Amino acid sequence: RLVLVTGGAGFIGSHLVDRLIKDGYRVRVVDNFSTGRLENLKHLEDNPNLEVMRGDLKNEQDAREAVKGADAVFHFAANPEVRVSSISPRVHFEENVVATFNLLEAMREYKVKEMVFASSSSVYGEPEEIPVDENAPVRPVSVYGASKAACENLIHAYSKLYGIRAVILRYANIIGPRLRHGVIYDLLMKLKKNLDELEVLGDGTQVRSYLYVDDAVEATIIAWRLSNGNYEVYNVGNEDWVTVNDVMNIILNELGLSNVKIVHRPVLHGVGWLGDVKRIALKIDRLKTLGFKPSTLSRGAISMTVKALVRELGF
Ligand code: NAD
Structure with a gap:
């Protein structure tokens, strides 16, 4: 099976690539190397199961090329800087919402039926009490959080309309x-x-x-393999x-x-x-x-x- 990891040269993405390769999948990475680094995948340079494509998901054609032939999409590309989103909201709208829309359109065109999305605890904004479960209101207070919530909603509609099985992972602070x-x-x-x-x-x-990245990747793989609904949301954090x-x-x-x-x-x-x-x-x-x-x-x-x-x- 060919699995696409968007943002696969980034922090979490590259650790996920390591795990998918170890588990025997063929992996394609698409990354525009804005914050991602080729160095994160250097140890896999000669691995025949890894294909690295330089592409920008804000560009429709790049999104189509990346998705073509894939069986599942792990969507981890984003601008992760919450702080920047208050200074440059448009950047976040484009890097997160437009890029996700292009990806979903490409998935619709090529009939790719599985998506795992890297969402964020920031969709909850400032909850009255912590910890929050997945049913807590989505009330983001940053444009980053709002853009992730918008992506979740787009994915929900695509999952209902076009039969894409979607797993939404709302990550806490992932580190490593x-x-x-x-x-x-x-x-x-x-x-x-x-x-x-x-x-x-x-x-x-x-x-x-704070959750260690190996645990975050383990949670990601578990949720992808074991969740059986059409659209499932999981918090991914520590205890x-x-x-x-x-x-x-x-x-x-x-x-x-x-x-x-x-x-x-x-x-x-x-x-x-x-x-x-x-x-x-x-x-x-x-x-x-x-x-x-x-x-x-x-x-x-x-x-x-x-x-x-x-x-x-x-x-
Ligand atoms: P990261 O910056 O290391 O990874 C993001 C990757 O996406 C980078 O490699 C970057 O070059 C790439 N990218 C950005 N825009 C792109 C575009 N338009 N086209 C192609 N590639 C593009 O950040 P990360 O911490 O690894 O985050 C990965 C995902 O997890 C992001 O979606 C982020 O919002 C989400 N997330 C991370 C955390 C965390 O604590 N690290 C928490 C919640 C959610």
């Missing part, structure tokens, strides 16, 4: 080797430049759940949650730093930027009914990620 965005990467890059002072966006009390200050302390601890001056930069109600969410964590009971269990809790996942990124970024 090859990560190049988000709070852990941001803090490490700042420390790499200056070990004396560290700027933390927000008041540090923002709450998040606990921590604050941004906890993340900062784990990083400082891993690096053996104790004299760094911390400067918090809160906006509005203590968040890091316009569109940032103060508290979010996901209930994962539905995923657990399929047999999923995270192998590492948030703190362990953060430590492992810091160790990996310190090696990759050359501290």
Whole structure:
């Protein structure tokens, strides 16, 4: 079976490619290398089961070429920078909504009947209570979250109209080797430049759940294989949650730093930027009914990620 992974040169996408190749699938990657890196797939360079196509899903023709001949589509291409979406909403509309629409149209044309979509916990916005289950209202507060919700709805309509079996995965913060965005990467890059002072966006009390990328990939494969509805939504997160200050302390601890001056930069109600969410964590009971269990809790996942990124970024 030929499986298409959009955004397969990116962080989660490349780990998913590793797993699909290991499981014996033929894999085609389409990526425009905006944030993705060929280096993430370098170890598979000579693997005959991997085909890498440079293409941009905002372009209809590229989307058609990517989809042609595929049996299933894992749609992971997106602009993942939530912060940028408040500054450049159009970029997110195009990278996420237009690209997804082009992909769905290509799937309709070539009669591809399976799709797994990388959605996000940001579709929930600022829930009154955490953790939230999949029935919580979809009330995004960032254009990124809104674009993911729009994609989910488009996929829902296509699944009903054209018989596409769709699995929607609402990921919490996914972290691990090859990560190049988000709070852990941001803090490490700042420390790499200056070990004396560290700027933390927000008041540090923002709450998040962190899941190691291997667990996220395992959850993805389990949901794809075992969900049997026509359109199913799953939260993919960890069973606990921590604050941004906890993340900062784990990083400082891993690096053996104790004299760094911390400067918090809160906006509005203590968040890091316009569109940032103060508290979010996901209930994962539905995923657990399929047999999923995270192998590492948030703190362990953060430590492992810091160790990996310190090696990759050359501290
Ligand atoms: P990433 O930036 O590493 O991966 C995105 C990939 O998509 C990159 O390789 C990029 O080059 C590619 N891409 C972007 N626009 C494209 C286009 N128009 N055409 C072709 N390729 C394009 O980010 P990631 O963290 O690996 O995220 C993967 C997916 O998971 C995204 O859809 C993201 O929104 C979603 N997600 C990630 C997280 C997380 O914590 N990492 C959480 C929730 C959802």
